[in-house]
Amino acid sequence: MDLAFPHVCLWTLLAFVLTWTVFYVNNRRKKVAKLPDAATEVRRDGDADVIIVGAGVGGSALAYALAKDGRRVHVIERDMREPVRMMGEFMQPGGRLLLSKLGLEDCLEGIDEQIATGLAVYKDGQKALVSFPEDNDFPYEPTGRAFYNGRFVQRLRQKASSLPTVQLEEGTVKSLIEEKGVIKGVTYKNSAGEETTAFAPLTVVCDGCYSNLRRSVNDNNAEVISYQVGYVSKNCQLEDPEKLKLIMSKPSFTMLYQISSTDVRCVMEIFPGNIPSISNGEMAVYLKNTMAPQVPPELRKIFLKGIDEGAQIKAMPTKRMEATLSEKQGVIVLGDAFNMRHPAIASGMMVVLSDILILRRLLQPLRNLSDANKVSEVIKSFYVIRKPMSATVNTLGNAFSQVLIASTDEAKEAMRQGCFDYLSSGGFRTSGMMALLGGMNPRPLSLIFHLCGITLSSIGQLLSPFPSPLGIWHSLRLFGAEGVSQMLSPAYAAAYRKSYMTATAL
Numbered sequence: 001m002d003l004a005f006p007h008v009c010l011w012t013l014l015a016f017v018l019t020w021t022v023f024y025v026n027n028r029r030k031k032v033a034k035l036p037d038a039a040t041e042v043r044r045d046g047d048a049d050v051i052i053v054g055a056g057v058g059g060s061a062l063a064y065a066l067a068k069d070g071r072r073v074h075v076i077e078r079d080m081r082e083p084v085r086m087m088g089e090f091m092q093p094g095g096r097l098l099l100s101k102l103g104l105e106d107c108l109e110g111i112d113e114q115i116a117t118g119l120a121v122y123k124d125g126q127k128a129l130v131s132f133p134e135d136n137d138f139p140y141e142p143t144g145r146a147f148y149n150g151r152f153v154q155r156l157r158q159k160a161s162s163l164p165t166v167q168l169e170e171g172t173v174k175s176l177i178e179e180k181g182v183i184k185g186v187t188y189k190n191s192a193g194e195e196t197t198a199f200a201p202l203t204v205v206c207d208g209c210y211s212n213l214r215r216s217v218n219d220n221n222a223e224v225i226s227y228q229v230g231y232v233s234k235n236c237q238l239e240d241p242e243k244l245k246l247i248m249s250k251p252s253f254t255m256l257y258q259i260s261s262t263d264v265r266c267v268m269e270i271f272p273g274n275i276p277s278i279s280n281g282e283m284a285v286y287l288k289n290t291m292a293p294q295v296p297p298e299l300r301k302i303f304l305k306g307i308d309e310g311a312q313i314k315a316m317p318t319k320r321m322e323a324t325l326s327e328k329q330g331v332i333v334l335g336d337a338f339n340m341r342h343p344a345i346a347s348g349m350m351v352v353l354s355d356i357l358i359l360r361r362l363l364q365p366l367r368n369l370s371d372a373n374k375v376s377e378v379i380k381s382f383y384v385i386r387k388p389m390s391a392t393v394n395t396l397g398n399a400f401s402q403v404l405i406a407s408t409d410e411a412k413e414a415m416r417q418g419c420f421d422y423l424s425s426g427g428f429r430t431s432g433m434m435a436l437l438g439g440m441n442p443r444p445l446s447l448i449f450h451l452c453g454i455t456l457s458s459i460g461q462l463l464s465p466f467p468s469p470l471g472i473w474h475s476l477r478l479f480g481a482e483g484v485s486q487m488l489s490p491a492y493a494a495a496y497r498k499s500y501m502t503a504t505a506l
């Protein structure tokens with residue numbers, strides 16, 4: 001009797017363990033058997049895993065990254081010819097690091113790209129040379145590259161289409177195909193002019209700053225802030241070509257930089273309502289009579305060369321648009337179609353590359369993309385993780401462009417001078433600001449620190465050589481609506497998340 005009870009217990013326990021083990025092993029077998037089925041189900045029908053609309057900077061880089069992870073990617077681009085445009089001509093050091101993380105650094109080679117080590121900043125006869133800092137925390141060469149955007153885009157397209165799982169097709173996407181809130185694919189006109197369709201579990205809209213498609217996914221609106229007016233002066237070389245020339249002119253900034261060994265881009269900001277006509281020649285007259293005298297004498301000859309030789313003058317709208325998350329499933333919007341900031345800090349390409357890196361990492365654990373709920377979870381995480389980097393860059397773009405605008409207001413003008421003094425003061429101020437501008441340290445806290453530093457430097461301006469009542473009043477304004485709080489508006493400064501570093505780690 002005494003021995004019977006432990007025996008019963010022991011046998012019951014053994015029976016339980018045996019039953020559970022058989023059940024568990026059986027279940028696992030079923031699951032393992034199911035996985036390849038699900039994977040082959042997506043691949044059987046010949047559809048791609050991802051459709052990408054637009055093979056610009058973002059679309060091509062994303063196609064390469066996803067195909068490297070074994071996805072089948074169908075890219076539809078409306079014009080396969082080399083783009084001729086006045087945007088995306090400078091890659092910050094931070095952007096070069098991201099390109100290398102994506103395995104695309106060679107796309108910036110062999111295109112007559114120009115090395116840029118920093119800026120030459122000019123204001124009212126003063127000049128400061130500032131460089132991207134050597135920084136142990138930045139694991140890449142601290143230099144940028146200037147180039148013809150079209151050459152870079154063609155290299156990205158070639159690199160993406162060199163992978164066997166990328167189908168790069170010429171065609172214009174007309175609309176997204178939607179069923180019960182889920183995007184299933186696109187309708188497009190192919191190169192033969194036929195209306196056709198393509199289907200995939202995930203569609204990425206990457207059709208640039210003039211995007212038509214984003215409106216069917218997001219309800220955010222782009223705001224035109226100003227226009228960038230520019231042209232190329234051919235067959236000339238700037239003095240000290242490794243420094244981009246930033247002139248604090250009126251009404252806003254002017255830039256000159258070497259975009260090939262023989263060509264110099266001249267570009268300046270002009271505001272709506274004050275734009276001379278390009279077609280009737282008023283613009284050329286304005287550039288010669290109003291802008292050229294503000295260009296330092298050592299750069300003026302090159303500035304005038306393009307105008308005198310009849311270079312094509314172009315005007316591009318400068319847009320700002322906040323990123324918003326779509327309610328729809330099976331789709332994600334990226335690049336300029338998703339988020340835009342002022343191009344004064346030349347960082348749009350860096351932001352889209354950072355977004356691609358994050359998205360790719362988050363998608364990697366998903367064996368296939370047909371589970372719309374799982375993909376939606378990834379997109380939500382992507383939206384959160386990208387914030388620190390994008391918010392820092394967007395806010396910096398907003399702040400820097402505000403500071404560069406000339407004004408008759410004493411407080412605003414002090415801010416402009418304060419920015420010049422801060423940038424040119426040397427030491428941690430210069431290196432900190434240049435690390436921010438170069439995308440080498442895209443941290444919100446660092447941004448706030450340096451914006452406060454610029455404000456204090458501006459207040460120093462207003463209160464010297466001795467504090468006057470007007471100077472004190474303007475100083476108080478710099479702490480309020482005119483100064484750091486305005487520069488930080490819209491208030492993005494999200495707490496810096498470790499997850500960003502994890503997502504973009506090598």
Ligand SMILES: Cc1cc2nc3c(=O)[nH]c(=O)nc-3n(C[C@H](O)[C@H](O)[C@H](O)COP(=O)(O)OP(=O)(O)OC[C@H]3O[C@@H](n4cnc5c(N)ncnc54)[C@H](O)[C@@H]3O)c2cc1C
Pocket residue numbers: 053054055056057058059076077078079086087088089090091092095171172173174206207208209211212228316317318319334335336337343346347348349350352
């Ligand atoms: C004036 C200006 C200067 C700038 N300078 C810089 C700079 O120096 N450095 C920097 O980093 N950023 C700069 N930017 C920002 C940068 O150019 C963009 O952030 C970047 O090009 C965005 O890449 P994207 O892939 O979203 O768009 P894009 O590179 O514009 O690509 C969009 C692609 O989609 C295609 N497309 C459009 N509609 C369709 C359709 N319906 N069907 C199929 N294909 C379609 C287009 O043909 C194009 O190839 C600048 C922006 C402006 C406005």
